[in-house]
Amino acid sequence: MRTATSGPPRSGGTPAGAPLPPGPRLWATLQTVRWLRSSTSYMDRCRARYGDMFTLNLVAKAAAGPAADRGRGRWVFLADPAHVRQVFTADPATVRTGDTNRFLAPLVGASSILLTDEPQHAKQRRLLLPPLHGERLMGYGELMSDVAEAELARWPIGEPFALWPRMQAITLEVVVRAVFGIGEPRRLAYVTGLLRTMLDRMTSPRWLAAQALLATAAHDRTGALSGAARRLVGPVDRVVLAEIARRRAAPDLDRHGDLLSLLVQAEYEDGTAMGDGELRDELMTLLIAGHESTATALAWAFELLLRHPDGPARLADEADADRDEYADAVVKETLRLRPVLPFVLRSLGRPMEIGGHPLPAGTWLAPCAYLIHRREDLYPEPLRFLPERFVGRPAGGSTWLPFGGGVRRCLGASFAQLEMRRVLQTVITRAELVPAETEPEPPRSRFITVAPSRGARVVMKSRRARTPRSAPRTWMPG
Ligand code: HEM
Numbered sequence: 001m002r003t004a005t006s007g008p009p010r011s012g013g014t015p016a017g018a019p020l021p022p023g024p025r026l027w028a029t030l031q032t033v034r035w036l037r038s039s040t041s042y043m044d045r046c047r048a049r050y051g052d053m054f055t056l057n058l059v060a061k062a063a064a065g066p067a068a069d070r071g072r073g074r075w076v077f078l079a080d081p082a083h084v085r086q087v088f089t090a091d092p093a094t095v096r097t098g099d100t101n102r103f104l105a106p107l108v109g110a111s112s113i114l115l116t117d118e119p120q121h122a123k124q125r126r127l128l129l130p131p132l133h134g135e136r137l138m139g140y141g142e143l144m145s146d147v148a149e150a151e152l153a154r155w156p157i158g159e160p161f162a163l164w165p166r167m168q169a170i171t172l173e174v175v176v177r178a179v180f181g182i183g184e185p186r187r188l189a190y191v192t193g194l195l196r197t198m199l200d201r202m203t204s205p206r207w208l209a210a211q212a213l214l215a216t217a218a219h220d221r222t223g224a225l226s227g228a229a230r231r232l233v234g235p236v237d238r239v240v241l242a243e244i245a246r247r248r249a250a251p252d253l254d255r256h257g258d259l260l261s262l263l264v265q266a267e268y269e270d271g272t273a274m275g276d277g278e279l280r281d282e283l284m285t286l287l288i289a290g291h292e293s294t295a296t297a298l299a300w301a302f303e304l305l306l307r308h309p310d311g312p313a314r315l316a317d318e319a320d321a322d323r324d325e326y327a328d329a330v331v332k333e334t335l336r337l338r339p340v341l342p343f344v345l346r347s348l349g350r351p352m353e354i355g356g357h358p359l360p361a362g363t364w365l366a367p368c369a370y371l372i373h374r375r376e377d378l379y380p381e382p383l384r385f386l387p388e389r390f391v392g393r394p395a396g397g398s399t400w401l402p403f404g405g406g407v408r409r410c411l412g413a414s415f416a417q418l419e420m421r422r423v424l425q426t427v428i429t430r431a432e433l434v435p436a437e438t439e440p441e442p443p444r445s446r447f448i449t450v451a452p453s454r455g456a457r458v459v460m461k462s463r464r465a466r467t468p469r470s471a472p473r474t475w476m477p478g
Contacts (some may be wrong), residue, residue, distance in 0.1 A: 021076055021357050023055035032059040033254055033308060039445050040342060040370060043077065047371050052080040053355055073215070075364045076354075077343065079371035081378070083354050085398040087367055088406030092118035092351055097408050100364060102343035106229035107288060109281030114289070118407070119339045123268055126412065127283060131262040132415050139257055140178050140415065144422035147173045152427055155460050160436035162455030163302050167295040170423060172196060175290040177282060178415075180243050181258025191239055195287060198232050240280050258331060259286065293340050296333075296449045297402075298423055299456040300338040304385040305424070305436050306458065311387065313429050320426040327421040329390035334394075334420075335402035337385055342370035345405040369401035370450075416446045432461040 023046065024031055024381045034042050035058055046054045078084050087095055098117040108114055113124040130136065151170050155161065172192050182188045247253065247264050254265070260283060267273050273283070305311045313329065318326045343366040351360050359365075374382045378387065378399050403410035410416070427433070436457035444453040 002343075004032060020055040020074060020359070020363065021053040022050045024058065026057075026191045026464060028059050029055045029059050036445070040242065040450060042280075042445050043082065043342070043368065043371055044374075046077070047079055047323075052371075053078055053083065053357065057435075074384060075345070075366045076357075076359065077368050077371065078354070079368050079375070080355065081372055081375075081396075081398040082087040084367040084372065084401065084405070086354060087346055087365055088398070088404075090238060090352065091405075092121075094352055095346045095365070095406075096349045097121075097344075097346055099347045102460060107233065108285045109277070112281040112285040113411070113447045114285055122407065124282070125407070127263065127266045127268065127274070128411055130266075131259045132411055136257070136262075136413055137418060140174070141418060141422055143177060144174055144419045145426045147177070148423040148426040149430070152463070153407060153428055155431070155463075156458050157463060160457050160459050162457050164295065164299040165355050167298040167302075167456075168196075168291065169425070171291040171298070174419060175256075175287055178207035179259045179286055179290075179436075181256055181261065182243075194236050194239060195291075198236050199288070199292065199412065201232055233394070236284070237280065240283050241276060244276055259283075289410075290415070291413050293449060294412075294419055296340040296446075296451045297335060297338075297416070298420055299452050300340070301334040301424055302427075302433065302458065303435070303452045303456040304334055304442050305387075305428075306433055307440060308385055308387070316429045317423060319429050324425075325391055325423055326387065327385040327419070328422055330424060331417050331420045332390040332395050332400065333385060333387040336373045336379065336390075336400060337367040337383075338450065339373060339402040341402070341404075341450070343368040343449055367401065368407070369404075375399075429464075431463050433458045434461060435459075 027032075031042075033055065042056075046056065055074055055076050057064050058075060078087065096117045098115045098121070101112075101114040104112070104114055113121060113128060116124060122301070127188065147170050151166060151173075155166065169192075172195060173188065176182060176188065176195065180191070182191060242262060244264070247256070247260050250256065250261070253261050256262075260279075263274060263279060264274075264284065305315065314326050315330060346365045348359060348363045348365065348369065349363050351358060352363075353359065354365075373379065374383055378396075398405070403413040403416075435460050437454070441452035441454050441456060443449075443450045
């Protein structure tokens with residue numbers, strides 16, 4: 001076994017022979033074990049040792065599929081905002097994303113927006129973006145508060161429980177209702193139940209281990225499903241395709257406000273519309289991207305806010321006065337300190353020089369929100385949860401990156417922030433919550449997100465009756 005030393009690693013050599021930025025010289029398997037034990041601590045240690053640009057050699061080839069062969073599991077982490085800006089604003093033919101998301105193909109389907117690159121990706125974004133922004137978005141605010149209200153009524157008083165699964169229930173119901181417009185309770189329970197089962201199985205350690213071992217058999221470049229994946233996704237697929245058929249047959253489609261109805265009517269620039277397969281893939285993408293990440297971010301928001309002196313009281317006071325500034329700051333600070341997706345991935349379609357390092361085509365880059373958010377020069381006392389730093393101050397374009405950036409920036413960023421504000425406001429104004437344990441919860445990696453290790457355990461001391469809102473709330477778009 002080799003030991004960690006500084007300087008350019010031999011193992012960091014590229015197919016073209018140029019050395020990648022420095023990084024640990026351990027075998028890839030050992031680096032992967034350390035990464036799996038705690039990806040965040042490993043990133044912290046590597047940044048302290050190698051600086052703002054370092055290379056990890058991870059056993060990621062199998063999990064990412066054949067397209068990763070060129071990257072060979074070596075990821076160049078970027079923790080300097082100037083380097084990340086350069087990547088996010090680069091020509092899309094040079095900096096690509098589809099290949100790096102290939103491992104999601106069994107779940108989201110080969111034509112998902114997550115897996116395509118320009119020019120197809122831009123066409124898909126033009127269709128998917130409008131229903132998730134502006135006026136349309138505001139229409140979902142009441143739905144979010146109502147779902148949170150109903151969920152809160154089911155929580156026990158005086159007993160410890162984990163908030164994370166409760167947040168998953170809220171965000172799953174919100175996204176299913178927003179996407180499909182299903183309000184009928186039995187059908188809603190059926191659809192959310194199917195999705196929950198699929199997601200729980202696909203993010204279980206057993207499934208992930210099987211994926212890592214069998215990934216190349218599980219899907220090919222076109223994203224064809226393996227038998228195991230098909231058994232898990234099949235029932236959800238059938239429900240999604242049935243909803244698409246129902247919507248296509250609806251005589252009053254233009255009166256529906258749900259995302260599916262809008263997408264069925266949407267047209268590409270050449271006047272064509274999405275086929276059933278494309279619609280299925282985009283809907284699965286929205287359902288999956290739209291629920292787990294928001295639930296985890298909400299669990300972190302409660303875990304951090306409930307330990308912050310005066311935080312809950314200030315958020316409740318402002319909510320009662322129909323003001324959103326502090327809630328918005330809590331959301332931004334939560335996503336700064338605990339970005340649920342700590343980094344994004346890009347692959348180089350052509351050579352590129354970053355920070356004096358010539359990087360050959362095929363290199364994988366990891367613009368790293370987690371490390372940038374912890375820079376003392378950008379955020380004084382970076383390890384403290386201080387929502388006040390965002391009150392009256394907008395988040396910086398290349399210094400606050402929980403939603404990634406450039407042409408791939410999260411399509412649901414505004415939706416997610418609205419949902420986080422509404423759920424926080426509903427719960428904090430209606431319930432007195434305290435942390436169940438005195439020790440703060442450390443981060444723990446789960447699938448591709450980083451969640452509170454104990455699931456954000458709390459005790460609800462009391463619950464209050466609902467107070468009607470006087471007027472629609474104002475809010476700051478993310
Ligand atoms: C707190 C919650 C969320 C977080 C932290 C989050 C984060 C992210 C990140 C980091 C990316 C990758 C961006 C990049 O590669 O530069 C992404 C992409 C995406 N997200 Fe989210 N997301 C959240 C919620 C949502 C919601 C609610 C939806 C939809 C309803 C959504 C839909 C998407 C889609 C469709 C993409 C792919 C965009 C593209 O490739 O063009 N996300 N998200």
